[in-house]
Amino acid sequence: MLVRGLLIEVYRNLVARRAASVILAAVAAACGIGVAVGSWVVADAATDAWDRQLSRGASAFVVSSSLPGVMDARRCDELQGVSGVRAAGAVLASTTGSFASSPDARVAIMEVTPGYVRAVFPSATAALDGVAIGARVAQNNGVLPGAYLRLLDGSQSAMPVAVVDDGMAQRINGIDNAVLVPKPAVGVVDQCLVEAQPGAAKSVEELLVTWFPPEYNWTIVPLLTAPEFEIDAVRMMRDSPVPLLAAGAALVTGLLMWAILWSRRQDLALYRLLGVGTRAIVAMIWLEWAAVVLAPASLGVAIGFGFFGNGDILAEFRAYLVFPLCVYLVGLTVIPPVAHVLLVIAKPVDILKGA
Amino acid sequence: MPAVEIQEVSVRFGGAVVLSRVSAMLEGPALIAIVGPSGAGKTTLLHAVSGLVPVQAGAIHVRGSSSPAWVVQNSPLFTRRSAQENVALGAIAMGMEWHAAQADALSVMREVGIDHLARRSAFKLSGGERQRVAVARAIASRSQLVLADEPTASLDAVSREFVCGALLKAAHRGALVLATTHDPHVAGIAHRVFSLDAGRLEEDVRVLG
Numbered sequence: 001m002l003v004r005g006l007l008i009e010v011y012r013n014l015v016a017r018r019a020a021s022v023i024l025a026a027v028a029a030a031c032g033i034g035v036a037v038g039s040w041v042v043a044d045a046a047t048d049a050w051d052r053q054l055s056r057g058a059s060a061f062v063v064s065s066s067l068p069g070v071m072d073a074r075r076c077d078e079l080q081g082v083s084g085v086r087a088a089g090a091v092l093a094s095t096t097g098s099f100a101s102s103p104d105a106r107v108a109i110m111e112v113t114p115g116y117v118r119a120v121f122p123s124a125t126a127a128l129d130g131v132a133i134g135a136r137v138a139q140n141n142g143v144l145p146g147a148y149l150r151l152l153d154g155s156q157s158a159m160p161v162a163v164v165d166d167g168m169a170q171r172i173n174g175i176d177n178a179v180l181v182p183k184p185a186v187g188v189v190d191q192c193l194v195e196a197q198p199g200a201a202k203s204v205e206e207l208l209v210t211w212f213p214p215e216y217n218w219t220i221v222p223l224l225t226a227p228e229f230e231i232d233a234v235r236m237m238r239d240s241p242v243p244l245l246a247a248g249a250a251l252v253t254g255l256l257m258w259a260i261l262w263s264r265r266q267d268l269a270l271y272r273l274l275g276v277g278t279r280a281i282v283a284m285i286w287l288e289w290a291a292v293v294l295a296p297a298s299l300g301v302a303i304g305f306g307f308f309g310n311g312d313i314l315a316e317f318r319a320y321l322v323f324p325l326c327v328y329l330v331g332l333t334v335i336p337p338v339a340h341v342l343l344v345i346a347k348p349v350d351i352l353k354g355a
Numbered sequence: 356m357p358a359v360e361i362q363e364v365s366v367r368f369g370g371a372v373v374l375s376r377v378s379a380m381l382e383g384p385a386l387i388a389i390v391g392p393s394g395a396g397k398t399t400l401l402h403a404v405s406g407l408v409p410v411q412a413g414a415i416h417v418r419g420s421s422s423p424a425w426v427v428q429n430s431p432l433f434t435r436r437s438a439q440e441n442v443a444l445g446a447i448a449m450g451m452e453w454h455a456a457q458a459d460a461l462s463v464m465r466e467v468g469i470d471h472l473a474r475r476s477a478f479k480l481s482g483g484e485r486q487r488v489a490v491a492r493a494i495a496s497r498s499q500l501v502l503a504d505e506p507t508a509s510l511d512a513v514s515r516e517f518v519c520g521a522l523l524k525a526a527h528r529g530a531l532v533l534a535t536t537h538d539p540h541v542a543g544i545a546h547r548v549f550s551l552d553a554g555r556l557e558e559d560v561r562v563l564g
Contacts, residue, residue: 002447002450002451002452002453004452004453005447005450005451005452005453005456008453009447009453012436012440016433016435016436017435266431267433269431270431270432270433271448273425273431274424274444274445274448274492274496275421275422275448275449275496275498276448
């Protein structure tokens with residue numbers, strides 16, 4: 001059978017069963033919309049929880065721009081003047097080094113603005129005006145509080161070191177294996193770390209509106225620490241009924257197309273009887289599937305996100321939204337291969353016998 | 356020249372021997388009728404010729420045709436298509452361009468005398484009309500081998516006459532038409548008649564005489 005003939009056959013088959021085709025396409029599209037909206041609802045819930053954490057629970061958050069290295073370090077420091085902000089700071093530069101006593105043990109040496117140490121160790125009681133050393137560094141290298149360090153440039157630290165141990169979950173991974181050296185807030189930084197009273201994020205946000213141009217695309221993201229404030233969007237999506245809904249949608253659509261193909265098994269056998277190759281019949285099934293299932297399902301997903309979704313949320317949770325969509329769309333792709341079974345069931349010899 | 360050479364063919368289903376060392380040389384173009392009692396293996400012979408059932412011994416050589424066209428009792432049609440589309444599908448399946456196949460189908464239907472059915476849905480055709488559409492489809496497919504299994508069974512006299520005429524037309528167009536039948540009328544118009552009984556196939560000279 002010629003390709004053109006095959007395409008016309010697909011079209012004629014769809015037209016010949018237009019009611020079934022329309023119903024199947026509508027179901028596929030509706031399921032696509034359902035999966036998209038369901039995904040969005042979960043993502044929206046995660047965003048709400050995020051907002052609640054910022055406004056009520058979180059005491060630490062990160063202000064950053066989508067453009068790297070554009071935020072003024074001085075501005076970061078100045079955030080400490082905002083009502084409710086206890087400390088704010090940024091990392092100016094970082095490198096790795098080692099102590100003479102343990103040359104093989106690498107530690108992070110971070111030049112930070114003065115407020116950074118307080119922001120990253122909010123409950124530390126030690127005096128934090130000078131060089132601060134994480135508890136693990138101190139323990140591994142036998143550094144005692146009050147010692148003076150020789151810095152990379154050969155000079156001695158102006159003040160004795162303070163060994164800091166927050167005593168709670170670390171806000172920054174590996175921060176207890178770092179040496180924090182305060183430096184004046186000069187230059188640009190990638191992000192600011194802010195330690196504030198719960199609810200202070202709002203004040204910071206209002207200030208940022210006046211400080212930074214919109215093209216900075218700055219965001220305020222809570223620094224997740226305490227388990228009760230932890231928002232795991234992946235887990236939320238996984239635990240939500242959306243993936244199950246997606247699988248159910250694929251199943252419903254699949255069963256419907258199966259039923260339609262099953263009612264056509266004699267036609268499939270007749271094609272074979274007329275001499276149409278199995279490959280051409282399989283191609284017809286795939287093309288019909290693409291026309292009445294895949295295209296409407298994709299359109300439904302697009303409509304679901306386009307009309308009901310929120311661009312920011314979609315961007316934020318894109319990776320998680322992909323999962324239920326994959327469940328749905330991959331579930332749909334199971335239909336044509338399974339439909340091949342019909343070709344085995346529908347033997348030409350059977351319809352010759354009137355089966 | 357289409358021909359089917361059957362050499363010492365045996366077919367068994369389970370333990371039952373349906374065909375036992377059947378041999379024949381069937382050459383076209385011609386309408387060849389195969390008669391015999393029910394259960395003699397007529398249909399099995401056609402299925403074996405088309406390759407739809409395997410043979411346990413012997414060989415069947417088909418010359419001049421890659422894929423046979425079928426006409427059977429209550430021939431299956433695409434019921435949601437028009438009669439013309441059904442006829443055209445015979446040619447489309449063989450690789451003819453879709454629009455050319457539609458035009459050719461109409462021409463064949465005119466030749467067979469069913470052009471007035473062209474636009475009618477296959478679902479609404481009577482048994483006799485379905486059979487004539489099936490024969491037209493076989494002719495339109497340009498297949499050199501037409502296998503007709505009881506093509507006139509359960510048809511009224513007028514329809515039977517039309518179907519027989521259409522089968523003859525297929526033969527006149529150069530096809531080898533093998534028709535199994537209980538119908539003396541089909542046997543009467545056939546160019547050759549073979550009798551299949553107890554698994555043996557023999558040319559029946561009585562009918563010809």
